[in-house]
Amino acid sequence: MKKEENMSAEEKYWRMRVFDSLPYPSVIISPDKTLMGANKTFYEAFNLSFKEIFGKKCYHTFLYKNTPCDSDQCTISKVIRDKKSHSFTLRHHYRWEKRVFSPILDENGDVAHVMGSMLDITQTKSLENQLHGVQEFISQVIHSSASAIVAADRQGNINLMNSVAKELFGDYNGGEGKIRHTAQLYPPGKAQEVMRMLRDEKVGGKGKLLIPRTTIVNSHGKEIEVEMSAAIIYDEKGNESATMAIYNDLKDKIKVEKELEMAQKQLAQSEKMASLGQLAAGVAHEINNPLTGVLFYASLLLERKDIDEDMREDLGYILEDANRCKSIVKSLLVYSRSAGTQKNLVQLNDIVEQSLTLIRDQKKFRNIIIKKELSDEMMLIQADTSKLNQMVINLVINAADAMDGVGTITLTTYKEKMLKQIYLEIKDTGTGIPPGNLSKIFDPFFTTKEVGKSTGLGLSIVYGIVEEHGAKISVKKTGSKGTTFVVEFPMYVASQINPSLCQP
Ligand SMILES: Nc1ncnc2c1ncn2[C@@H]1O[C@H](COP(=O)(O)OP(=O)(O)OP(=O)(O)O)[C@@H](O)[C@H]1O
Ligand SMILES: [Mg+2]
Structure with a gap:
């Protein structure tokens, strides 16, 4: 100093x-x-x-x-x-x-x-307070956003995730959790592609990117479909200082799209079935009269004493084939709902039991285990017992055919009180239905079985019966492990029987 x-x-x-x-x-x-x-x-x-x-x-x-x-x-x-x-x-x-x-x-x-x-x-x-206020406001906007927001530094190290992003990606803990880097947010190689597109002026403009549908991965490795927009944040000198991305989970949108697609398919299916039903009814009625004539005159001929054995045998064939045609016509009438219906209040479980008794002794079921998982609750529906028996039997026979005679058929009933619905599921351990056949199985005469043995009317009859009962039928699941059909009945509610009681 x-x-x-x-x-x-x-x-x-x-x-x-x-x-x-x-x-x-x-x-x-x-x-x-x-x-x-x-x-x-x-x-x-x-x-x-x-x-x-x-x-x-x-x-x-x-x-x-x-x-x-x-x-x-x-x-x-x-x-x-x-x-x-x-x-x-x-x-x-x-x-x-x-x-x-x-x-x-x-x-x-x-x-x-x-x-x-x-x-x-x-x-x-005062400037500090203003800045603090602005920061606080921005932070509130980010954290109360319904979209997932993620920000990262130039190296891709994540330094901000709002609560929706934490929920979407899971396990982000301010850099302490599993997720620390933007590369972990995407399937392998995707992060680099996103960064490349972000810098490409031809894709959304320089430093900006909008991808309507892409895939991200969460911390458990689950792939999630999202809509994504991203941006590069530049400093005052125009240098890249950070990146940010906004993600919207498309789960709900995809669900609505699928439901819409299903509804459209169902509509197309029921329109197709309605016109096929009209056609079937017309054909059945037209054939019924000449067929009655063939059967009547063939029977008369057969009663005659003056005919030889050969002719008797031929007449037998005529009668056999004509009877087969008659049963097809009868099936067509059931499918087209032209046959009469008699509805009563019935227990769905009883119908299932009765139907199983009717087929119990058939050779087809010898090596098949039939499991019943029937609900203990009351399962009341308004139904035509014999038609519902026919419906259950057709579905169970199809299940047995699909298993080539060996396997397990499980019949389950349950109800959804809130939706006022009663369900019957028939599950088999068969070969499954190829996706290409799914839209055709309810069509009359569609069969993959041996021609001559099966007419392909079973499921069309089931469809007709189901419609007649205000119910719905669909294939819940199908694949190499088997098929599950589900029938959904409207639950019986007291006012259904006599609505006039409630009216003045
Ligand atoms: N549980 C099932 N598993 C696999 N395929 C099935 C099942 N149920 C139906 N199918 C398929 O749907 C087709 C149509 O069934 P449907 O009952 O209408 O006719 P079918 O069984 O072939 O003949 P029919 O019932 O007149 O004897 C079947 O040929 C089969 O290919
Ligand atoms: Mg069948």
């Missing part, structure tokens, strides 16, 4: 000028906390003179107190102890002040005096 006596008069002079020229009020305090003087800015700011402050205690002038501060908290004591500056911030009404205390060391390096300066930081504070 330069000794005082070596200092030129000029240097001493400008050193004094520096103190006076400081733009903020400053005072010199002795180690016993007595004010020794102040700079010009101080005297002017507080309209005080040297005489008025000299010898006064600092706590009096600075903190407007009459007693000294606790020595542990006294900033001047800290400056003397540490030989370095300390500061604190103070607020008078709307004015914010930063008070900085710096040591003035003597020739031996000890603290001879302390310089205290009062810096007006009101404007800085």
